[in-house]
Amino acid sequence: MIEHYHYDCVASTNTTAKQFASQLLGTKPHLPNNFSGAVFTADEQTQGRGRGDHSWYSAPYDGLYYSLLIPPPEDYQNLSSLTTQIGTITIDSIQHLTATQPQLEWPNDIILNQKKLGGILIESVGRSNTASPQFVVIGIGLNLNHSDFPKHLQFSATSLYQVTQKKYDQSQFIIFLTQTIYNYLFKINLELKKRIIK
Helix, strand or coil, X not given: CEEEEEEEEECCHHHHHHHHHHHHHHHCCCCCCXXXXXXXXXXXXCCCXXXXXXXXXXXXXXXXXXXXXXXXXXXXXXXHHHHHHHHHHHHHHHHHHCCCCCEEECCCEEEECCEEEEEEXXXXXXXXXXXXXCEEEEEEEEECCCCCCCHHHCCCECCHHHHHCCCCCHHHHHHHHHHHHHHHHHCCCCCEEEEEEC
């Protein structure tokens, strides 16, 4: 079973996941073998992050703000190769849950109708005295139910609602994405146990 921590508002779900990982590394000399990972989501991000120094617009309640903290898979090579794998999984998941056909634009943008629908940010966390990471954080942001965007994003961003005129349930994406990622990377199906944190 995977713990799912859902927050009303955080600076960034990736930052929250990395802080959680750092606390684990600081309190446990050796990580337990049964630690499978944890999911972090939020209704709103105040400092959503994209690749490099890019920010991610995180309208309250309208998007999927999701980070999955996992141990590196056995075939883990680097962040770049994992980003490609997660990009493919995310595209397939969106296609499965909606009537849309988004595309992955290298290295981490999810494009629909030539506009940005989402993005992927994968980061690693490790002890300073080791070369290999102890954790990988998979961050996925998707524009689900945005009816509009700030002026500077109106010509470059889109949402599933704007394309399909349908509203989407955040939890459906969380469950399906998590199960699909675990099945692909670890060949296992795990149940989510949700904890709401104010």
